[in-house]
Amino acid sequence: xxxxxxxxxxxxxxxxxxxxxxxxxxxxxxxxxxxxxxxxxxxxxxxxxxxxxxxxxxxxxxxxxxxxxxxxxxxxxxxxxxxxxxxxxxxxxxxxxxxxxxxxxxxxxxxxxxxxxxxxxxxxxxxxxxxxxxxxxxxxxxxxxxxxxxxxxxxxxxxxxxxxxxxxxxxxxxxxxxxxxxxxxxxxxxxxxxxxxxxxxxxxxxxxxxxxxxxxxxxxxxxxxxxxxxxxxxxxxxxxxxxxxxxxxxxxxxxxxxxxxxxxxxxxxxxxxxxxxxx
Amino acid sequence: xxxxxxxxxxxxxxxxxxxxxxxxxxxxxxxxxxxxxxxxxxxxxxxxxxxxxxxxxxxxxxxxxxxxxxxxxxxxxxxxxxxxxxxxxxxxxxxxxxxxxxxxxxxxxxxxxxxxxxxxxxxxxxxxxxxxxxxxxxxxxxxxxxxxxxxxxxxxxxxxxxxxxxxxxxxxxxxxxxxxxxxxxxxxxxxxxxxxxxxxxxxxxxxxxxxxxxxxxxxxxxxxxxxxxxxxxxxxx
Numbered sequence: 001x002x003x004x005x006x007x008x009x010x011x012x013x014x015x016x017x018x019x020x021x022x023x024x025x026x027x028x029x030x031x032x033x034x035x036x037x038x039x040x041x042x043x044x045x046x047x048x049x050x051x052x053x054x055x056x057x058x059x060x061x062x063x064x065x066x067x068x069x070x071x072x073x074x075x076x077x078x079x080x081x082x083x084x085x086x087x088x089x090x091x092x093x094x095x096x097x098x099x100x101x102x103x104x105x106x107x108x109x110x111x112x113x114x115x116x117x118x119x120x121x122x123x124x125x126x127x128x129x130x131x132x133x134x135x136x137x138x139x140x141x142x143x144x145x146x147x148x149x150x151x152x153x154x155x156x157x158x159x160x161x162x163x164x165x166x167x168x169x170x171x172x173x174x175x176x177x178x179x180x181x182x183x184x185x186x187x188x189x190x191x192x193x194x195x196x197x198x199x200x201x202x203x204x205x206x207x208x209x210x211x212x213x214x215x216x217x218x219x220x221x222x223x224x225x226x227x228x229x230x231x232x233x234x235x236x237x238x239x240x241x242x243x244x245x246x247x248x249x250x251x252x253x254x255x256x257x258x259x260x261x262x263x264x265x266x267x268x269x270x271x272x273x274x275x276x277x278x279x
Numbered sequence: 280x281x282x283x284x285x286x287x288x289x290x291x292x293x294x295x296x297x298x299x300x301x302x303x304x305x306x307x308x309x310x311x312x313x314x315x316x317x318x319x320x321x322x323x324x325x326x327x328x329x330x331x332x333x334x335x336x337x338x339x340x341x342x343x344x345x346x347x348x349x350x351x352x353x354x355x356x357x358x359x360x361x362x363x364x365x366x367x368x369x370x371x372x373x374x375x376x377x378x379x380x381x382x383x384x385x386x387x388x389x390x391x392x393x394x395x396x397x398x399x400x401x402x403x404x405x406x407x408x409x410x411x412x413x414x415x416x417x418x419x420x421x422x423x424x425x426x427x428x429x430x431x432x433x434x435x436x437x438x439x440x441x442x443x444x445x446x447x448x449x450x451x452x453x454x455x456x457x458x459x460x461x462x463x464x465x466x467x468x469x470x471x472x473x474x475x476x477x478x479x480x481x482x483x484x485x486x487x488x489x490x491x492x493x494x495x496x497x498x499x500x501x502x503x504x505x506x507x508x509x510x511x512x513x514x515x516x
Contacts, residue, residue: 153331
């Protein structure tokens, strides 16, 4: 479609900069906070560019109705929902084809990460709610959901880190926004991996791509997912960091203790001497 | 410090070690299964979880609530994935829906269903709900924390491993405050000392429990000091 040229159309090959000023492999600002919903077993709130997502995890709990139970593993039941005000035009609140599809693929991606066989006959219910969206909401949901699952204490092989990768305005890019997703040559690929094993757990594609371009894009995706994994890691461990005041108290203590340690060392040395004497 | 927070899938050790709880081996390396705290200097690779649901283990003391009474027996909610059943023949007194029961888990099958034994009805008292993975901190090393709580509040306390703390008599309001304090700060070290200070701030005199019990709970540095002391006493003898 490159023959169709419009005025004022960005050209990334020439501009070396994206419409929102990012570099080609730069993510939108991402922040995650875990443990935001007290009634849930685990929860997370994520802001990724303009995307705002809540994720809540309940369970493992008894799967009901009983015929849904699997005596060999736990079911992971994801409910993806978009708030009516999350998009420019009001979204019908009833779950549509897209919502059901996203729920299904997110559940399958999380299933790869969880030790489901530890919890027979149970279900793990994950609810993701999109409050505001601007392209890439399914990867935002997956990133948030995996944080919420870890926060719920569910045994997992690994976290799931996800990002959008693809092509727009003639250049391969990471984390597309809405303008880029609507580009004339747009290719949007939601891409999710388990960072340890580099296993791909979610991969969909919109648009057309050359084989050589795909191998380039995959490389970009792995690098971006590593960055996201680091942010997830920080968000989860931050919840259990000591407050600044008590941290300082402990440091003060350790300072005074190190003084004691020195004296202990001296003692030890003297003991060594004593032992030698004894021998 | 040797303790650190690990997330699921984080590397615990690249060496061969004895396997403890909440870890798995992949490609010869040991990884964490859950969000928790690991000690990298210990000989055993294990993770103490920070969050999670109760899954019954043999010999756990649990506190249950009767949810259904039928002719044959009672359904008991023990905060697990499935409810447990106690036949009427195993109970001395009749139960009603909503009654509290303390029991011991006698057997857990492969579907994680628990058989309960030694069930007793509990009269009066209150139940405080906490996170099941944090109950060990309420008990403390060799029961030091529990001893402190009993001393400070004058309550009769039973701590169910399923995250329910039953208490009767004494200053229950104060106990609630402290139990929730411990629940919120379970990942910090030196909890017994801070709870002692908590009591002192309330104006309640508590004497520290057994010396060795506190020392075990403290930082690594202090245990080193103990070792040094021991060596010294050996020398003297």
